Amino acid sequence: MKQTYINELSQHVGAEVTLKGWLYNMRSSGKLMFPQLRDGTGIVQCVVLKKAISEELWEALKGLGQESALIVRGTVRADERAPGGYEIDVSDAEVVSPTHDYPITPKEHGTEFLMDHRHLWLRSRRQHAIIKVRHTVIKAVRDFLDNDGFTLADSPIFTPAACEGTTTLFEVNYFDDEKAYLTQSGQLYNEATAAAFGKTYCFGPAFRAEKSKTRRHLTEFWMVEPEVAYATLDDVMNLSERFLSYIAARVLDQRGEELKVLERDTAKLEAIVPPFPRLHYNDAVRMLQEGHERGEIETRFEWGGDFGSPDETYLSGKYDKPLMVHRYPAAVKAFYMARDTENPELALGVDVLAPEGYGEVIGGGERATSLDFLREQIALHQLPEESFDWYLDLRRYGSVPHGGFGMGIERCTAWMCGIEHIRETIPFPRMLYRLKP
RNA sequence: UCCGCAGUAGCUCAAUGGCAGAGCAUCCGGCUGUUAACCGGAGGGUUGUAAGUUCGAGUCUUACCUGCGGAGCCA
Structure with missing residues (x-):
């Protein structure tokens, strides 16, 4: 499947694309999750509905930590609520490598810690x-x-x-x-x-x-x-x-x-x-x-x-x-x-x-x-x-x-x-x- | 090299010389639109190292280690 980069999404509105990257951040509720995917060219928010994917995939995604490697397939949609202006309605995904305990969290860190990492x-x-x-x-x-x-x-x-x-x-x-x-x-x-x-x-x-x-x-x-x-x-x-x-x-x-x-x-x-x-x-x-x-x-x-x-x-x-x-x-x-x-x-x-x-x-x-x-x-x-x-x-x-x-x-x-x-x-x-x- | 500041949970920080704490992260559970999401629960510690003062040291003293900020020098 041909890879699309996040900085090209504006050219693919309405189309189904494959994004390859890493999990930047994840928010979820019972039947809905918002993984943010990073691919080196940008960050995009994805929307996963529980009913849209298989039970196994839902469980696999639910447990993913920050910076897990991930391939996502879905439809590009322009949405004002999304940072960046575009969102992906996910139809399928593949966990390339799951990750846990990524050291750099979205909170404050000191210089020494950051430089060591x-x-x-x-x-x-x-x-x-x-x-x-x-x-x-x-x-x-x-x-x-x-x-x-x-x-x-x-x-x-x-x-x-x-x-x-x-x-x-x-x-x-x-x-x-x-x-x-x-x-x-x-x-x-x-x-x-x-x-x-x-x-x-x-x-x-x-x-x-x-x-x-x-x-x-x-x-x-x-x-x-x-x-x-x-x-x-x-x-x-x-x-x-x-x-x-x-x-x-x-x-x-x-x-x-x-x-x-x-x-x-x-x-x-x-x-x-x-x-x-x-x-x-x-x-x-x-x-x-x-x-x-x-x-x-x-x-x-x-x-x-x-x-x-x-x-x-x-x-x-x-x-x-x-x-x-x-x-x-x-x-x-x-x-x-x-x-x-x-x-x-x-x-x-x-x-x-x-x-x-x-x-x-x-x-x-x-x-x-x-x-x-x-x-x-x-x-x-x-x-x-x-x-x-x-x-x-x-x-x-x-x-x-x-x-x-x-x-x-x-x-x-x-x-x-x-x-x-x-x-x-x-x-x-x-x-x-x-x-x- | 010199001057100043700091070192406590994975991270960021609290704790009058008197029980070692919080938020985040992690793990478990809940939630159909979250924006550093939120709510409930759990685990997590040789307080940089060594010595000293004291009935008692994270806290006071000395030395050392590590880092940060600045000076000199330079792009």
């Missing part, structure tokens, strides 16, 4: 909605870049050296002669592919061995990193702006139902359209200091540092669009950043701070082009130059201005969904103290 938690309505939004964010990312002339050229996951700091690397003992690490960014490799293809991106997992315990951190997360040859800082900012706007528009267009489940204020997403406000680091510092004088911020921010989480929240709170802060002190940024010709102390980097306290969703900028300058920086940061030989070749052979950025998929998804913690935006989160399931 993450493999089951994904079946719930809210988690289902979040992962669907994540899927759409990723699809939008790929469509935007593919349609904009970018070529996917993924970077390796095993790397011989740090890309940025060395303290946050996961070491792998496998390769005979040298230590290997899990990648924390595909950035350096992107610069090589950008010189080959012009506009490239990589998209994959990144690993940070940070002892971070906040709602914005995972030890394993997914990152998309576009890189463009001949791009300046302004080009990078323009690209970020179009990129984020495209993602928000796509989520609004295709995930309306899910945003409703998540009770997301969609006006916040509709506001994400170009142009985004752009703020020079110096002006951001001034705002923070004025905020301190007015008593809105506890500690006074001094020029030269990187913004802390409360600083970011304060700044982005002034706008209802993502805020682009550019030209940070070079001392707090990565070694490969290009310098501002007007003030060599400043790096041509940009952080895009999402509104509503979601923090930095994009970090990027223009890369340094001079061989001598990079050698100097590598020595200054006490990095092993031999590991960067191939990277320096990019400056030896046809070095041009170029730039790009990285965006964390989970942070972006959390922002789109309007949820508190990014641990819910990836099917199986890896965090400090969380390796299972």
Whole structure:
């Protein structure tokens, strides 16, 4: 019997269909029961009249627990009383596998319990909605870049050296002669592919061995990193702006139902359209200091540092669009950043701070082009130059201005969904103290 | 790593230093339109671990374990 999916029911009103799924919830009275069936595309309420089916089947259905696997045959009927607008008048059913004592009940649970049962938690309505939004964010990312002339050229996951700091690397003992690490960014490799293809991106997992315990951190997360040859800082900012706007528009267009489940204020997403406000680091510092004088911020921010989480929240709170802060002190940024010709102390980097306290969703900028300058920086940061030989070749052979950025998929998804913690935006989160399931 | 909070039934939580409790879930029974259905009944406990104070500790003290929130760091 051909399977019909719940999200297609509107095309089958009046027809007999076969649904295959799991029991989401069950209510029953003496001669009538209302099993709700879930099949991954939606949830539909079924109506079973005792007199419409056999005695054996009635008894079998009566004893079913939540998440029992079930095939149901019946007629589709539009009904205002049903959540979702459609109901199935059941004529026959088959119990594929009965279940009892499903751990996650339709009541409240704590985070630890739910995370221990993450493999089951994904079946719930809210988690289902979040992962669907994540899927759409990723699809939008790929469509935007593919349609904009970018070529996917993924970077390796095993790397011989740090890309940025060395303290946050996961070491792998496998390769005979040298230590290997899990990648924390595909950035350096992107610069090589950008010189080959012009506009490239990589998209994959990144690993940070940070002892971070906040709602914005995972030890394993997914990152998309576009890189463009001949791009300046302004080009990078323009690209970020179009990129984020495209993602928000796509989520609004295709995930309306899910945003409703998540009770997301969609006006916040509709506001994400170009142009985004752009703020020079110096002006951001001034705002923070004025905020301190007015008593809105506890500690006074001094020029030269990187913004802390409360600083970011304060700044982005002034706008209802993502805020682009550019030209940070070079001392707090990565070694490969290009310098501002007007003030060599400043790096041509940009952080895009999402509104509503979601923090930095994009970090990027223009890369340094001079061989001598990079050698100097590598020595200054006490990095092993031999590991960067191939990277320096990019400056030896046809070095041009170029730039790009990285965006964390989970942070972006959390922002789109309007949820508190990014641990819910990836099917199986890896965090400090969380390796299972 | 640092600061703060928490750990009691499968789950969410109560319990002045004095008999270990409720709702949900589970099991049994009832109900022909339920929306986290409802009504009646039953089973379910080494109060995170170890020590200490006390006639008596879920409750007070110390250490440890686990988790949560935040900071730093970052996307």
